[in-house]
Amino acid sequence: MAGCPDLAFRTVARRFGMEMAYPEMISAESLIRANPKTLDFMKTHAGDRPLGCQLFGARPESVAEAARMAEAMGFDAVDINMGCPVPKVTGPGAGSALMKDPRRAARMIRQTARVLRKIPLTVKMRTGFADATGKEALELARIASGAGAAAVAVHARTKTQGYSGKADWNVIRLVKKKVRIPVFGNGDVFLPADARRMMRETGCDAVMIGRGSLGNPWIYARALAAMRRRRIPPPPELKERKKIFLEHFALLTDSEGEKRALLKIRTVAAWYFRGFPRAAELRQRMNRVRSARAVTRWVEEFNPT
Ligand SMILES: Cc1cc2nc3c(=O)[nH]c(=O)nc-3n(C[C@H](O)[C@H](O)[C@H](O)COP(=O)(O)O)c2cc1C
Structure with missing residues (x-):
């Protein structure tokens, strides 16, 4: 796509x-x-x-x-x-x-x-x-x-x-x-x-x-x-989801460089945290991030409860 x-x-x-x-x-x-x-x-x-x-x-x-x-x-x-x-x-x-x-x-x-x-x-x-x-x-x-x-x-x-x-x-x-x-x-x-x-x-x-x-x-x-009619694993909990998201971001940085990764990560963050309470707040923060460290910090601090 x-x-x-x-x-x-x-x-x-x-x-x-x-x-x-x-x-x-x-x-x-x-x-x-x-x-x-x-x-x-x-x-x-x-x-x-x-x-x-x-x-x-x-x-x-x-x-x-x-x-x-x-x-x-x-x-x-x-x-x-x-x-x-x-x-x-x-x-x-x-x-x-x-x-x-x-x-x-x-x-x-x-x-x-x-x-x-x-x-x-x-x-x-x-x-x-x-x-x-x-x-x-x-x-x-x-x-x-x-x-x-x-x-x-x-x-x-x-x-x-x-x-x-x-x-x-x-x-x-x-x-x-x-x-x-x-x-x-x-x-x-x-x-x-x-x-x-x-x-x-x-x-x-x-x-x-x-x-x-x-x-x-x-x-x-x-x-x-x-x-295959096997037991369906549950979707990951928020903590695991954050980890996968940050791995995705690290891979994006490796393959595209930090500048492009910071732009792309806005859309990717919206996908990963869609539907969680306060996801809009996280999205707004992601739209403003200027460093990889800030991405990690905002995601780690994201607490939808
Ligand atoms: C943003 C976007 C881009 C897409 N780009 C392509 C594409 O480049 N080639 C393609 O074969 N289908 C493309 N599609 C269609 C999807 O591959 C797929 O056929 C369609 O979304 C239906 O499947 P889904 O319900 O699993 O999404 C695109 C769909 C979307 C939403």
Whole structure:
């Protein structure tokens, strides 16, 4: 998710069993131009595996070329984004606009699958552009399967829905029933029981968690336990949560430097302490911090009772 799954976030989430991650989506054209900001999004280390590279673009040959570069850089999979609803992305014909342009989508998938030597190609989509019946997802999933994709991920909302309304998991079930490649289910998994229910109700092969993981990295351990019918560990108490948050901050400082970490930590703090009494006060303090020491002090002093 754009702005969220940086290296620090992924390092923390992997400790809780997150099995696969994608940094925020990358513009194929920017990667080809070696845009420094784009390369910065792709920052990783040896422990940050398996790691997919999600690309977006409107031109099949650019996406294929960027995928080739991502493989050479050591990524473990390439994903093509065909679900993003942001006008800046859909305007030129990328993201969810490809759900309306199956011929171009097919060419893009085929050309990209062809250039990848050893790593799989996946395609992420929505249930449809505006049509909620799942017809468009089914068509695109069939195209993806036929054109060489190894799996598809379905965010069970239409492009028009954005992030509102409820995800319609029936479409994930429909796609799973009709295509032979693995299907990753996505949309509205916030609790461990949701992950288990999604697998049971849709038959999907994997569950993707987006918003439910923000400030909540232990969701992975808890969801995996639920999916494996094991005892679900409780979420950490405040003291443990503070410790994980400060580790997250230390990792952010290591990977991005103190100045950037101090800016990013505002959002991260809001995620971790959301819902606690006096969380707003902590958030205001975080918005003003100017040193790593102050972050540690305010968090240690945070007492919601
Ligand atoms: C702020 C934000 C940024 C996102 N960026 C991406 C992205 O870059 N690529 C992508 O495939 N999905 C992106 N998504 C969509 C999520 O990956 C996911 O499909 C969607 O939020 C539904 O899953 P969830 O209910 O678990 O969050 C983004 C979502 C949000 C809220």
